[in-house]
Amino acid sequence: MNSGHANSVEVKQKTSSGGHGEVVVQIKDVNFSYAPGERQILSGLNMEFRRGQVVAVMGGSGCGKTTILRLIGGQFAAQSGQVLFEGHNIGKMNGTELMAARRRMGMLFQFGALFTDLSVFENVAFPLREHTDLSEELLRSLVLMKLNAVGLRGARDLMPAQISGGMARRVALARAIALDPPLIMYDEPFAGLDPISLGITARLIRDLNQALGATSLLVTHDVEETFEIADYVYFIANGRIGAEGTPEELSRSSDPFVRQFLDASPDGPVPFHYPGQSLAEDFGVSLK
Numbered sequence: 001m002n003s004g005h006a007n008s009v010e011v012k013q014k015t016s017s018g019g020h021g022e023v024v025v026q027i028k029d030v031n032f033s034y035a036p037g038e039r040q041i042l043s044g045l046n047m048e049f050r051r052g053q054v055v056a057v058m059g060g061s062g063c064g065k066t067t068i069l070r071l072i073g074g075q076f077a078a079q080s081g082q083v084l085f086e087g088h089n090i091g092k093m094n095g096t097e098l099m100a101a102r103r104r105m106g107m108l109f110q111f112g113a114l115f116t117d118l119s120v121f122e123n124v125a126f127p128l129r130e131h132t133d134l135s136e137e138l139l140r141s142l143v144l145m146k147l148n149a150v151g152l153r154g155a156r157d158l159m160p161a162q163i164s165g166g167m168a169r170r171v172a173l174a175r176a177i178a179l180d181p182p183l184i185m186y187d188e189p190f191a192g193l194d195p196i197s198l199g200i201t202a203r204l205i206r207d208l209n210q211a212l213g214a215t216s217l218l219v220t221h222d223v224e225e226t227f228e229i230a231d232y233v234y235f236i237a238n239g240r241i242g243a244e245g246t247p248e249e250l251s252r253s254s255d256p257f258v259r260q261f262l263d264a265s266p267d268g269p270v271p272f273h274y275p276g277q278s279l280a281e282d283f284g285v286s287l288k
Contacts, residue, residue, distance in 0.1 A: 166197025
């Protein structure tokens with residue numbers, strides 16, 4: 001993909017994620033690489049995530065989507081720019097402030113990441129035990145409410161090994177919303193799911209976001225399901241916003257990058273071959 005692509009996008013660039021709600025997360029002119037001298041993952045990135053919205057972040061593998069989640073969660077700090085959560089700079093927080101901020105974030109990890117030696121009930125109860133002093137009676141009621149919201153109250157005594165991958169993802173979702181966070185982040189929530197589980201998970205993300213009045217941030221490759229539930233979509237290209245807009249706007253786009261991604265085309269701005277020396281140089285032959 002050429003570095004000038006972001007300037008050629010036909011989808012109109014916007015300064016916000018198209019909504020009127022309060023900005024929960026703001027990424028301002030962020031530059032990031034995992035080590036000095038290594039490839040720049042994000043370059044001058046600007047994004048907004050507003051309350052009440054489901055916002056998707058999409059793009060090719062390795063474009064920096066999951067890195068954005070890590071920066072918001074404070075796992076890494078940007079070399080320059082700001083990552084603001086509820087108006088506070090994540091990169092400037094001390095340990096105590098960061099833990100308080102993380103308590104207000106829910107995270108659904110890829111494939112669920114349940115604790116294998118804890119029951120379904122105890123997996124959902126874990127953040128409540130870690131961050132609150134609730135009585136066992138109240139904690140039990142809250143856990144059962146969260147499990148009921150994802151349709152798994154009856155599975156509370158099962159172990160992760162006894163449930164399907166789709167059910168495990170729903171248990172992880174119940175755990176992510178245990179503390180009623182204003183921000184819920186999803187890392188590839190649809191990966192590896194059968195069509196039924198995929199549809200259920202997508203509906204739960206939309207319904208729970210609305211019920212909680214939260215902000216949902218989805219990092220995903222799944223175009224069809226994402227476009228059905230998202231309010232706004234960012235496409236990442238070369239560490240920057242390659243395109244952004246509502247699903248309807250992006251579906252109508254004729255931009256080559258957007259079309260290649262949405263149509264799953266092997267040919268387009270994203271090259272098939274990884275950059276390297278020419279074939280002739282590798283084999284030591286002349287093409288004269």
